[in-house]
Amino acid sequence: MGMMVDADVVLFKGNVITLDEKKPRAQGLAVKDGRILWLGTNEEVKHAIERGTQVRDLQGMTVIPGFIESHNHTLLFGLGLSSIDLTKVGSIEDIIALIKERAAKQKEGTWITGVGYNQNELREKRHPNRHDLDQAAPQHLVSLRHTSAHGYVVNSLALAKAGITKNRPDPEGGKIGRDLATGELTGLLFESPAMKFIDDITPKPGFEDLVKALGNASQRFLSEGITSAMDASVGSNDIPLQIAAYQEAVDRGILKVRHNLAIWSEAIFDYCRFEESMKEAGKKLLGLGIRTVLGDEKLRIGPFKIIVDGAFSTVTAVTYEPYGLDPNERGCGVLVVEPEKLARLASLAHGLGWQLSIHGIGDRAIDVCLDAFEAAQESHPRKDARHRLEHCTMALPRMFARIKKLGVIPVLQPAFIWELGDNWFRQLGRETCAQLKPFRTLLDNKIPTAFSSDRPVVSGAPLLGIHSSVNQKTRTGQDYAPRERITAEEALRCYTIHGAYATFEEKLKGSIEVGKLADLVILAEDLTQVRPEKIKDIPIMATMVGGEFGYQRS
Secondary structure, three states, rough: OOOOOOOOOEEOOOOEOOOOOOEEEEEEEEEEEEEEEEOHHHHHOOOOOOOOOEEEEOOOEEEEOEEEEEEEEEEHHHHHHOOOOOOOOOOOHHHHHHHHHHHHOOOOOOOOOOOOOOOHHHHOOOOOOOOHHHOOOOOOOEEEEEEEOOEEEEOHHHHHHHHHOOOOOHHHHHHHHEEOOOEEEEEEOOHHHHHHHHHHOOOOOOOOHHHHHHHHHHHHHHHEEEEEEEEEEEEOOHHHHHHHHHHHHHHHOOOOOEEEEEEEEOOOHHHHHHHHHHHHHHHHHHHHHOOOOOOOOOEEEEEEEEEOOOOOHHHOOOOOOOEEOOOOOOEEOOOOOOOHHHHHHHHHHHOOOEEEEEEEHHHHHHHHHHHHHHHHHHOOOOOOOEEEEEEEEOOHHHHHHHHHHOEEEEEOOOOOHHHHHHHHHHHOHHHOOOOOOOOOOHHHHOOOOOOOOOOOOOOOOOOHHHHHHOOOOOOOOOOOHHHHOOHHHHHHHHHHHHHHHHHOOOOOOOOOOOOOEEOEEEEEOOOOOOOOOHHHHHHHHEEEEEEEEEEEEE
């Protein structure tokens, strides 16, 4: 057989889904020095067993490639674990109670933070406002982050500390919430140019806080089968500090999940001083001393991330037609950067060798993103740039040929259907929603599509994402877009090999092949064979990264 090397780990009597077209299934595998040594039948794999080999009888369980979380916010999620969790609150009354409880434990004048509220899931069907937060904690500074991460609501003390008054104009690309009748401040701040007023005055996490947050996030990821991830907003406070925290977490062995780091454009670029920033941006990017793909198998620099619009839930995603449940809030969204300026910034980063990662949700925003990709390639033609369109939610049929021609990789979040679909029906209408998240159409057009969660916006579990793309059901059981259903194996590819392709790593990971990294997940059942409505509930039995078990179910 040609295999005489003893293995570090052998798994046998299993169902191995390799995603390798030449050898799609196997019964077992052997691992040596963190990579796949052998794949084959039970008898073939047993030849790699020696005295020191760790052997596991899978008893028919299924092995798949490790999930690749192609777009999430690892640091933001990890840091948010110490804030008040508002993801499951049912009313503003509940929010007030939780803030009061936290206020009783903290010194007056300190910050109380909360994460994950969604006004559409609250009984009142509205955002909490500064008066609600004032009632809950009048002597504390309070800031709550919307589930989309595209908005804050803060109390009066926080507004005053930030210098936000009734007469302060909206910053370019941002929006300060005001009562339509009186013009008074509501405490709401939408999109990063407005949210920055609060970011600038809130206490910044220290180095050890960042390292600890990464360790906590890593534990959660491994329990969900995630072996690689991209943090889509590194540098939102301090690029060197955050990269150093990632390096330290890897060195200490507490960040076991491989990471690509997307560098957040607004950390080095001030959209309110566009022309000045354009003159400085090239030097700043070069001065960082980094570029896409710098690093190793554990930690790499990813793309240059630019945000163009917001989210449907905050009516800040940019569309051609107005939308929104509340007649007072209906609109076509908030364009963070003007199209011509975006094209110039994208061309600059592209010309310096960066992969571009541009956030575009609404149909108009996607057109603006594609224009920018096209301008970048025209200014500096590059083969295989693999620019990424993050979210690509309202992609229309007329856009697919252009996406394919430009070689753009859509990075979608299927779990949005499960967690946000019911709200989108109310915000956008069923006819419009039928065109959102066009999984089937993208794959039929042979466009490599990567899946992710955008955690902490929604749950980060990849099995929930696969479940959502296969079943096309909202949390309440309503059909979403049945014609866009894909198979479980197609969804698995989007969460593995397509994710690897999106970071130029398809030769390293994303499938189970000899010589590739031994990043694996053991499932209690075969996700391609169980009833589709059961996919999200399949137990993760173990997660392996580089040949080592980082998680094992009790």
